[in-house]
Amino acid sequence: MQIIENTKVKEKLFIEKLDNGLTVMIIPKKNTIKKYAIWGTHYGSVMSEFIVPGETDTTKVPDGVAHFLEHKMFEQPNGTNSLDTLTALGVNANAYTTNDHTAYLFECTDNFDEAFAELADYIQHPYFTDENVEKEKGIIGQEIMMYDDAPEWSVYMNAIKAMYSKNPVRIDIAGTVESISHIDKDILYKCYNTFYNLSNMVLVLCGDFEPEQELDKVKEKLLDVKVNGKIKRIYEEEPEGIATKKIEKQMEVSIPLFMIGYKVKKEEENVVKQHIAIEILLNIIAGKSSKLYKKLYEEGLVQSPLDLDFEFAENYSHVLIGGQSNNPEKVLEYLNKEIEEIEEIKQNGLQNEDFERIKKKIYGNYIREYNEVSDISRMFLADYIKGINSFDYLEDFKQVTKEYAEQSLKEIFNENKQVISIVKPK
Amino acid sequence: MRENIIQIKEGIKLHLIKTNKFKTNLLSVFITTPLNRDAVTKNALIPAILRRGTANMKSQDEISKKLEEMYGAEFDCGIEKTGDNQVIKFYLESLNDEFLPQKEELLKTSINILLEIVLNPLIENNAFKEEYLETEKAHLKQLIQGKIDNRDLYALEKCTEKMYEGKLYSLYKYGYEEDLEEITSSDMYEHYKNIINTAKIDIFISGEYDPNEIEETVKGNENILKIVDRIPNNIVNSEATEEKKEIKEPVKIEEKMDVTQGKLVLGTNIKNMKKDERFIASVYNTILGDSANSKLFQNVREKAHLAYTTRSTYVRPKNDIYIRSGIEIQNYDKALSIIYKQLEDMKNGEFTDDDIKNAKQYITSAINSVEEEQDTEITYYLGQELAGTNCSLEEYKHNIEKVTREQIQDVAKRVQINTIYFLRN
Structure with missing residues (x-):
């Protein structure tokens, strides 16, 4: 296996792409009892239109198939459910779907080998019937309703919808009750066969492992399958501008929730560097020690630090600033004023002291990501899907200069690219 | 230790x-x-x-x-x-x-x-x-x-x-x-x-x-x-300090709010808890509703498809178990009767030896994981401190291992529904 070492956080990554196409990543951690395995496919909710390798026509499936598959994978032909089998082994198993990947995971302190065998078995053996597909529609329907009632989910989704007019990131991960009603077993098999080919998947293990030995054990559990060609994912072209400036919704909440978004042009070749710069900028502009936060807090406009985030995948990227406030419009106004002021200071550059201090903070945050096997595994998986090696965040750190951050500031925090979503009390 | x-x-x-x-x-x-x-x-x-x-x-x-x-x-x-x-x-x-x-x-x-x-x-x-x-x-x-x-x-x-x-x-x-x-x-x-x-x-x-x-x-x-010496006045969270719980008919409450999904909560008390019975109650609760193998998850979610989330939580310091499900409003009676049935089945000993084994393994695995997260480990020891016990992780596992079918059924018989709350539209 190839070994990549990081001396700052004192961890090693063992990585290999197997002949059957599966990428295996192992991050050994001595001193831990817990072991974590996560197996992901580069198939998320936004991938409803694609060309199956070897075919020429485009396939379009209803929204929510990736998530539906996630629910159905546990079911076995003999009537058992792998989630039950794993739970009975004393391991904690789960699965989730995001915009760009679906992941199956478990963590355990005992019975790792048995649990891994089960994981490998159910991921490689789908079993869909008309009956079990129909049954799942009820459960997923409840899940969709649960999200519909969650104000924080609504405020987030509306921010996304305000930014994007075409991109499928606008659609709920689970789809809608209507869209999932069109899902049947043939659609599930078709998507499974396309996206669950080992060449489209990655396995990450973290815990007290001997990587080479563990890799041999993993190989024994893999089916001998043919490597598929490249899947062509089709996304409708998204205009550069925002869809709409503002979306408001009324729900049963005590204080309005808001989310401010900036649609960002991703630096394809340099996204880690861009990400670091954005994190630094967000902290300088709106972090806990910022002038803006102090003002908002003292005027009673917010009562806890703002949530600051940069989200991206292969065909979208945006900055999000969220929180709760009795007057979200005022928060927006103060934010814009603050950015204007920083831009003015920019004539002389960002404040050096702020820049250096926030850099130290961000560095500490990156190191902290390596505390728990679960966080480590999920991070390496999610980054890998995006074409990133997680260690790059520690390595590219030095390259982020004040000048580069200033350049990003100008490009990203642009009012023409800004939206706001608000959930107001009834 | x-x-x-x-x-x-x-x-x-x-x-x-x-x-x-x-x-x-x-x-x-x-x-x-x-x-x-x-x-x-x-x-x-x-x-x-x-x-x-x-x-x-x-x-x-x-x-x-x-x-x-x-x-x-x-x-x-x-x-x-x-x-x-x-x-x-x-x-x-x-x-x-x-x-x-x-x-x-x-x-x-x-x-x-x-x-x-x-x-x-x-x-x-x-x-x-x-x-x-x-x-x-x-x-x-x-x-x-x-x-x-x-x-x-x-x-x-x-x-x-x-x-x-x-x-x-x-x-x-x-x-x-x-x-x-x-x-x-x-x-x-x-x-x-x-x-x-x-x-x-x-x-x-x-x-x-x-x-x-x-x-x-x-x-x-x-x-x-x-700062000075003091004689702490906190209330020790042990079985002995628990108040007497009266036996009564369950109270049913409904509250209306603009929600699409109803939230059903059954609050239950376990009566007459004796020293160290909390380990038994933990196993009981796990079989009832704390894992994907549990009776609630299997029957409310997997068989009847009534809920995406359904789970029971044991609140150790008060010896209460709360059963919670997010359901469609019109399924209230159906969900309630399935939940009742699970509680009855537990009383009648209708759970398998595998259920017991799985539940013990589930808890043991959670205890094994305590040291893997700093805040979890601190919370564990604070819990021991406030309960006036000093049970090490090893002792804890040992106590779980000792729990018998008869003990679980005995606890099951002492679980009493106190309040049924439903948030609906």
Whole structure:
């Protein structure tokens, strides 16, 4: 296996792409009892239109198939459910779907080998019937309703919808009750066969492992399958501008929730560097020690630090600033004023002291990501899907200069690219 | 046993947890005081006002800058209700010295900063800073009003309130809006001094360090030297201190709100708990509804497809089990009858030996994982401390292993539905 070492956080990554196409990543951690395995496919909710390798026509499936598959994978032909089998082994198993990947995971302190065998078995053996597909529609329907009632989910989704007019990131991960009603077993098999080919998947293990030995054990559990060609994912072209400036919704909440978004042009070749710069900028502009936060807090406009985030995948990227406030419009106004002021200071550059201090903070945050096997595994998986090696965040750190951050500031925090979503009390 | 407890003053304990699993050190201070209607709101204001400024760092942004300078040390504080106590919590997490780009004594700095925030507040004219208190009162008011925002927790809270009507445990951990207006900054300071000098205090330090050196750092800290011995007045969360629960017909309550999904909560009590029966109740609860193999998950979700989430939670300090499901409104009767059936089946011993084995394994695995997260490990030992037990992780597992089918069925027979709460549209 190839070994990549990081001396700052004192961890090693063992990585290999197997002949059957599966990428295996192992991050050994001595001193831990817990072991974590996560197996992901580069198939998320936004991938409803694609060309199956070897075919020429485009396939379009209803929204929510990736998530539906996630629910159905546990079911076995003999009537058992792998989630039950794993739970009975004393391991904690789960699965989730995001915009760009679906992941199956478990963590355990005992019975790792048995649990891994089960994981490998159910991921490689789908079993869909008309009956079990129909049954799942009820459960997923409840899940969709649960999200519909969650104000924080609504405020987030509306921010996304305000930014994007075409991109499928606008659609709920689970789809809608209507869209999932069109899902049947043939659609599930078709998507499974396309996206669950080992060449489209990655396995990450973290815990007290001997990587080479563990890799041999993993190989024994893999089916001998043919490597598929490249899947062509089709996304409708998204205009550069925002869809709409503002979306408001009324729900049963005590204080309005808001989310401010900036649609960002991703630096394809340099996204880690861009990400670091954005994190630094967000902290300088709106972090806990910022002038803006102090003002908002003292005027009673917010009562806890703002949530600051940069989200991206292969065909979208945006900055999000969220929180709760009795007057979200005022928060927006103060934010814009603050950015204007920083831009003015920019004539002389960002404040050096702020820049250096926030850099130290961000560095500490990156190191902290390596505390728990679960966080480590999920991070390496999610980054890998995006074409990133997680260690790059520690390595590219030095390259982020004040000048580069200033350049990003100008490009990203642009009012023409800004939206706001608000959930107001009834 | 990895936890080392040192009494640094009467009523004040230092818990040292040595571990080399993490990149960070985690410090916490817990102040435990009995729930009390007159004090509950003021107590909830304590962490809020303390985080605003200290004698040496006079504002929140000064504190934030200091923490950012320390490679983004993370401060957090909050309020918890544990049995009949209110616990005021403070945390500080910072990088272990080994992972700093250059040599610094970050752990010692962190200890001093956290103790400064808790014990050396910014005081003006024998009172907290007026302006800070007023903002924090307004924020607390919003927090109290915000109870409805999380429907699941709201439904649980309402069910608990009804179950414990007129009793301490019905109190809301963040207090009451109507108390806020009258609280002045000098009242608040008096109250704070009283709490700091009478309440039980536990300090935890988890990480990689030299225990002797760190013990000296804490003992020699000037803010620690200032506070006095005290006889803690907290209510020990043991089976013996539990109040008598009367036998009655379950109370049914419905509340309307604009929701698409209904939230059903059944509050149950386990009667006549004896010493060490909590281990049995844990196994019982796991079989009933705490894992994907549980009766509730299998029957409410997998067989009847009524819910995406359904689970039971055992609240150890009060010996209550809460059964919660998010369901379609029209399925209320159906869901309820399936839940009843599971409770009855447990009473009649209708669970398999595999169910018992799986449940034990599930709990054992959770106990094995305790040391894998710093805050979980601290929470575990705090729980032991507040229950007046000193059960090590090994003993805990042993006690779970010992539980028999007869014991589970015996506990099952003592589970009584107290309140059925339904949030609907």
